[in-house]
Amino acid sequence: MSQAIRVAVAGASGRMGREVVKLVLTDPDLELAAAIARSAGPVDAGRMVGLEECGIYVTADLGQALAETRPDVLVDFTTPQAAMPNTELAIQYGVRPVMGTTGFTPEQIAELDKQCREKGIGGLIAPNFSIGAILMMRFAAQAAKYFPHVEIIEAHGDQKLDAPSGTSIKTAELIAQNRQELKQGNPNEHEILEGARGGYYNGFRIHSVRLPGVFAQQEVMFGAFGQSLKIRHDSYERAGYMPGVKVAVQKVMETTGMVYGFEHFLD
Known part of the structure; x- marks a missing residue:
């Protein structure tokens, strides 16, 4: 049996973030490494999404969470303003970013692709996971x-x-x-x-x-x-995006460079 992919979730207290946390906690192929949200406070991530306690507490500092937990993948559903710095921070720590947050320019995507390749990791910017x-x-x-x-x-x-x-x-x-x-x-x-x-x-x-x-x-x-x-x-509901998020998390582990568009993972 292959080892579970360790996932950090940024924007964990948001509407999409909560669905991702729920997905990671209930899927045997995935393991929650960290949950990051600026306003949620020190709450257990499992309790936050209506599940049993999981022992992972929501933290506000993305950099600290990545440094301490060393996840394989960061799934980010935050804001357009935070998207670029969050992606660069993940790459800096060698964490593969899966960005559901939009607002990247073509120039930013090209720069992030360069940074990913320098680190030898993959990343995904996906306007839609459906x-x-x-x-x-x-x-x-x-x-x-x-x-x-x-x-x-x-x-x-x-x-x-x-x-x-x-x-x-x-x-x-x-x-x-x-x-x-x-x-x-x-x-x-x-x-x-x-x-x-x-x-x-x-x-x-x-x-x-x-x-x-x-x-x-x-x-x-x-x-x-x-x-x-x-x-x-x-x-009709955010849970409909979660099968796509799981595919993205798995595929990004096999990718080098920044990929723009979830459709590239469905070929």
């Missing part, structure tokens, strides 16, 4: 070869910090690989309200909806003469 969402993105990229007129509408809860979502940006990047830049709409159109047409990407638009009661939805709409195509994915 296998259904990955399939939605793949199908949209394929459709763009035949339907170049496209727009993306994504909806999340009103507390989401970034817009557009990392998933929609990743979808747009995949579409752009299969589509020449084409500026859509009437060339003389005029926005009566600024931003009404959404964010501009490679000639098409991304629209972000933020409302209470909404979890995570994305629809990619394609239009052509006499027909339209809609590819949609809906997530």
Whole structure:
């Protein structure tokens, strides 16, 4: 029997972080090494997620936790502002980062890839861990070869910090690989309200909806003469992401360099 992968969870008290802690504590292939959250206080991580005590107490200092526990992998669901420094800190300690936090620029990803390779470790930046969402993105990229007129509408809860979502940006990047830049709409159109047409990407638009009661939805709409195509994915609860998180933790142990996009682990 192979040794369990030791996992540290950053953002452990958040909504996604709690699901990851629960996954790690209940999966025999994984072992909780540390739980990090700035505001949770010294609470047992098991108790925090509604399980039995596990003996791992939530700590506020990521660097100290990594130095003392030496995990194999850091799973991070924190904030866009903390994402880059947290990733660099993990790499510094030789810990493989699995980042569910979005907001990285292409330049930052390239720099993190360099740092990972210098350490001889792998990492993952994943805008979405949902296998259904990955399939939605793949199908949209394929459709763009035949339907170049496209727009993306994504909806999340009103507390989401970034817009557009990392998933929609990743979808747009995949579409752009299969589509020449084409500026859509009437060339003389005029926005009566600024931003009404959404964010501009490679000639098409991304629209972000933020409302209470909404979890995570994305629809990619394609239009052509006499027909339209809609590819949609809906997530209803955070537990649906956990099978993907486990795959990411396992695959990153076999990877060198920083990988951008969970879809690369599903081939």
